[in-house]
Amino acid sequence: MAKNVKPRVRVPKKAAKGEVIEIKTLISHNMESGRRKGKDGKLIPRSIINKMDVTFNGKTVFTADWHPAISANPYMSFFAKVEESGEFAFKWTDDDGSVYEKTATITVA
């Protein structure tokens, strides 16, 4: 498991009904590509986050499959249309099977 993985998300606190909001996410992770060589000249094994899932009140909004070409500390921004108040749940899946999670709530007036 990669060390010090810290997910951060930015979701607006309030939105109007039917508004399309922008969500920005950042997660600290080395995203070791598996092509870099260490001090001993051997390849450092690949270790990346390969999947990201975003749900709103249990329904899938956005998912992403990442390959080693995604930079370290992956940033991802996307949009969501909100019709009701609720909770966004973010989930990142690592190559080694570990899962990093974060949630954010939004109030729709």
Added chain:
Amino acid sequence: MSTKQALSAMTRREALLLAAGATIVAAGGVVLKSGTANADQKMVDESVMKLIGDKKPVDGKITLELPQIAENGNTVPVGFTVDSPMTADNYVKSVHLFADGNPAPDVASLHFTPMSGKASAATRIRLAGTQNIVAVAEMSDGSVFRASQEVKVTIGGCGG
């Protein structure tokens, strides 16, 4: 005596020819090696085929947001917007990103739903050198669109 001289002359000429030939072969080998190290358009096409099947992508609908020149290939901002109403019966299902000059052409596959509201996303990617970024969008009705743009990279990413 004269025949012996001729013979040695021949071998010298042969030796030179051989040496020249060897140099060409060696140079060819180097060119081939650098060619196979990274992906090319053909590999991108193969990856596209693997993800979307044998559908024919049409140019258009996708707007790529990329810098013309990236100073650092380790983090190149890339964003896109696909023109779509994003309703339950007409939306963008997936957008796949490829880089034709990286060791592996796949970059990311992003999947949208009608709840996305807008088929637009942004991330940061690694680029090994100056190359084309290709975006392929799959719509809910089965049509496929494609766009590409070149990015000049001053210092490549992807490590040694």
